[in-house]
Structures are given as C-alpha cells and as structure tokens.
Amino acid sequence: MHWSELPAESLAVLRRGAVIPAHLLALDADRQLDRRRQRAMTRYYLDAGAGGVAVGVHSTQFAIRDVGLYEPVLELAMHTASHWEPLGGRRPLCMVAGLAGRTEQAVREARIASGLGYHAGLLSLAALKGASEDELVAHCQAIADVMPLVGFYLQPAVGGIHLPMSFWQRFAAIDNVVAIKMAPFHRYRTLDVIRGVVAARAEQRVTLYTGNDDHIVLDLLAPFTFVRDGEPVTVRIRGGLLGHWSVWTHSAVQLLERIHAAVAAGQAPLDLLALDSQVTDCNAALFDVAHDFHGCIAGCHEVLRRQGLLQGTWCLDPQEGLSEGQAAELTRVRRDYPHLADDAFVAQHRDRWLA
Secondary structure (H helix, E strand, O other): OHHHHHOOOHHHHHHHEEEEEEEEOOOOOOEEOHHHHHHHHHHHHOOOOOOOEEEEOOHHHHHHHOOOOOOHHHHHHHHHHHHHOOOOOOOOOOEEEEEOOHHHHHHHHHHHHHHHHHOOEEOOHHOOOOOHHHHHHHHHHHHHHEEEEEEEEOHHHHHHOOHHHHHHHHHHHHOOEEEEEEEEOHHHHHHHHHHHHHHHHOOOEEEEEEEEOOHHHHHOEEEEEEEEEEEEEEEEEEEEEHHHHHHHHHHHHHHHHHHHHHHHOOOOOOHHHHOOOOOHHHHHHHHOOOOOOOHHHHHHHHHHHHHHOOOOOOOOOOOOOOOOOOOHHHHHHHHHHHOOOOOHHHHHHHHHHOO
C-alpha cells in the first residue's frame, strides 16, 4: 500500500498534527491480556480527542511479539476504534502499528498491520544494532514496499541506536515515508532528523512528530529553519506520538489545540512556554528518569490504575515495575500540576469505557 492510497481524511489528520498516544497494554494479575480494560483504554483515547493510536510500539511492550500477542492486540485496537462512537461523533483517525525486528519479521508485521487496516507503520530499528547505513536503508525500503512508514528515532537508553543525519536524509527520500517520530531525547540528534528531511526535500511529504517526551511543548512551538541551496527552509513539528500522552490524554489534546492556535497566530505566550518545564517535570516522574527509565511503562500504568482504568501496573516482564520513590513522584506532579491531568474527565466517562 502506498500513502497515496490512504483515505484522504486519515492522511489529513496525520499531516495537520495530532495527539497519537502510544497505546499501553492492559494485563491482569496473571500477566495475561485483559481485553476489557485494553478495549476501555482505546475508547478513552478516542473520547479524549486523539487523532489515532499507535499500537504494538515501545509503550505496548515489544515483548508482545514473544508471547503471541502482537496480532491480537492490534486487531482488538482496530476493531474497537472502528466500532466505537466517540464523544462528539465519529471522526477520521490515523491508526499506526509498531513494526520491529529484522527484515523478515518487520515485513511480516507490516503485512499483518496493513491487512488489519492500519494506515502506517512506526518502524523500530533497534534489532539492527551494528548494521551499516546501507543495510538500514535497504531494510526500511523493504518494509516501505508493504505499507507507509513512520520513522522512529528511539533513544538509546531504552534500546534505540544512533542514526546520523545522512541516514535520515536517505530515509526521508523513500517515497512511502509519511512521517518521522523523533524520540532520541537529545537536541543535537533531533536536529539531525530535521536537517535530513530538509536535505531530502521531503518536508511536504514527511510530517514531523515529537517523541521527545522530555521536550514536548517547545518541540511543538518552535520553528526550525535551515538553509538549502542558499535559501532558508522552515519546518515545524506538527504533532506528538508519545508514551507520555498515553495518560492524561484529554489534557494533551487541549494542549496541542492551544499550541496550534498560537502557531497560527504567530505567537508564543509566556504561560504556554512555562508549560514546557512543567510537562517535562511530569515526564520525569512518569518515565522514571531517576532510575534511567526503568519504570517508564509502569509509571504510565500507575496513572491509569489510580484513575481506575487499569487494575495494576503489571508488565510482561516481571522485573519491570515502579522504582523506589516513583509513586511518590507521581503523587507530587499530580498535586503540583493538576491542570495537566484529566482525572475528572476519566471519572466522568470511565464506566462507559469499561462497559
């Protein structure tokens, strides 16, 4: 499938810039899929105003592939999204599937995702550690032959690999690339991606998404201007495909709407700029920065557990869980920044999602 074959309204959602939560995984105390709560999470994201969801990605836990859950989890999310009537009525969605592994596996996953109706695949390159740039590009091209791609610069702290500007230029030149999620948590490397897209002359086709959960607001507010052929070229990061936005999603949608309005007006209000550090402080608690991201998934689970959407913080790996002091940090940021949470929204609609 080529991007030109995508539903025009779904492609427009992606290109305008949307909140796309990285879907979490609901497990019961036996670490088995809790289908009811998994379905409830998808409903929550859609009612909160998300432009779609990303399923089978890092926040969904890459280990779903090892326990036979990859296709069932993708199918459940797509079925739920297709049959749910969100608050305010149905609207176009852009559904993204995580793709991982070496070429044979990633191609197989792309075929599964495309067959289920996903619009694009978020491609992790973590399994190709040690590969040459030529090998990486050939791998990406093989998967792009199956479905539209969203590039993924995953931070090394959670398994990503360093990808230079030259790679991103060649990646952006692949015709079936529609977006790139930048999540190196590193300003220099974020600029490498954007420079690569500009150098490839792909800025109209490739939409930039922040995955830098430590720098969300400024990523979305700032213009990025580089020189090409002696002329300035300005691009913007349009939306967020974020693990951080797997929680407090309703507030994230409101935040992105404020940012889009400010950008359209050519303004950067100080109160909006001040949110950057507040959001990052919240992320430090969610992602367990104090312990090198060990509890980054469990921290998001804990927020939804406190809201009543999840029963616990269980991960597929029994060694993954909240770190010492992380729960107290989550309590602190929720107390200090109530405007960034959405507890009242969840409480109002939770029973409907769990029905």
